[in-house]
Amino acid sequence: MSIIHCANLPALLLLSLALCGSPSAGAEALPAPALLQTQMATPPAVVTVIEPHLSVKGEPPVRRAYLGYPAAQVLRQLLGADWNRASNSEIEFRALDGFVARIPVERFAKYRAHLVFGLADAKAPFSVDNKAQGEKDVPLGPYYLVWDNLAAPELLAEGGAQWPYQVAQISLRQASPPALLPPGISSEQWAEHAALAQKFCLSCHQVNGFGGDKMPLNLAVRAKLLDERTWRVWLLTPQAFKPGTSMPALPEAMPQAEREAIAAKLHAYLKALPVLP
Numbered sequence: 001m002s003i004i005h006c007a008n009l010p011a012l013l014l015l016s017l018a019l020c021g022s023p024s025a026g027a028e029a030l031p032a033p034a035l036l037q038t039q040m041a042t043p044p045a046v047v048t049v050i051e052p053h054l055s056v057k058g059e060p061p062v063r064r065a066y067l068g069y070p071a072a073q074v075l076r077q078l079l080g081a082d083w084n085r086a087s088n089s090e091i092e093f094r095a096l097d098g099f100v101a102r103i104p105v106e107r108f109a110k111y112r113a114h115l116v117f118g119l120a121d122a123k124a125p126f127s128v129d130n131k132a133q134g135e136k137d138v139p140l141g142p143y144y145l146v147w148d149n150l151a152a153p154e155l156l157a158e159g160g161a162q163w164p165y166q167v168a169q170i171s172l173r174q175a176s177p178p179a180l181l182p183p184g185i186s187s188e189q190w191a192e193h194a195a196l197a198q199k200f201c202l203s204c205h206q207v208n209g210f211g212g213d214k215m216p217l218n219l220a221v222r223a224k225l226l227d228e229r230t231w232r233v234w235l236l237t238p239q240a241f242k243p244g245t246s247m248p249a250l251p252e253a254m255p256q257a258e259r260e261a262i263a264a265k266l267h268a269y270l271k272a273l274p275v276l277p
């Protein structure tokens with residue numbers, strides 16, 4: 001199965017728009033880092049994190065120092081002072097490669113994030129090896145969202161799911177759109193499952209037209225076609241199923257029992273989710 005990369009297709013702009021969907025309404029294009037620095041009241045800061053894309057289970061964690069601004073400061077600057085006031089809302093980070101992370105606003109109150117645009121060592125290329133996806137030298141710019149996981153080690157278990165890179169657009173949105181919990185299924189029963197799908201899967205995949213453009217297959221359809229065992233193997237050890245695949249496993253830093261529980265919950269939810277026309 002081939003993956004359509006939505007970035008870097010200027011000559012095929014119309015085609016890429018047709019394939020990848022038009023830019024989402026209400027989204028703010030991020031200014032280039034040089035321009036952002038003229039708009040911000042303070043100079044950028046160095047932030048050191050454990051880099052989840054470089055850290056592999058069983059090996060010492062890899063630290064990296066980046067240069068950027070506290071995410072809250074940038075969001076206030078670009079989305080206005082009320083960006084974190086509305087309840088049940090989330091920030092969407094849309095990346096050049098079609099990856100779309102949607103992060104609940106409350107998470108920014110609980111944990112410190114930075115929007116970075118370079119390494120502290122200005123001579124080092126702003127790129128990373130994405131070990132979970134078997135990709136080398138992946139460009140991170142224009143912006144990369146990193147979390148202070150030295151102050152909050154519990155974030156280490158999540159891997160890179162909430163660390164969107166190549167971020168070019170942000171927007172403030174209502175959480176839990178109807179696509180995730182449509183009429184006909186109990187939102188009480190499935191809200192937690194839908195949030196797991198959002199966090200771990202819908203940055204690349206979709207349900208009923210909602211989600212990312214990196215690999216826009218409809219999981220509500222696909223889950224119904226795959227038996228429990230195949231589903232588990234895909235989510236827990238995709239490399240065993242298809243060596244060389246860029247589908248990332250559920251974060252390996254998480255306890256195995258939790259990974260298995262999440263895989264089972266996602267399967268149950270996506271099988272229950274109606275396929276909308």
Ligand code: HEC
Binds near residue numbers: 003205217
């Ligand atoms: C970083 C992007 C990314 C994320 C996140 C991701 N996937 Fe995938 N997924 C892929 C890619 C790319 C493929 C195609 C892999 C291939 O064919 O080599 C794929 C393939 C699949 C397939 C197989 C489809 C088939 O051929 O039958 C399933 C099922 C799947 N993903 C489910 C999930 C679920 C469930 C999650 C969340 C736990 C998830 N994916 C998270 C990128 C992603």
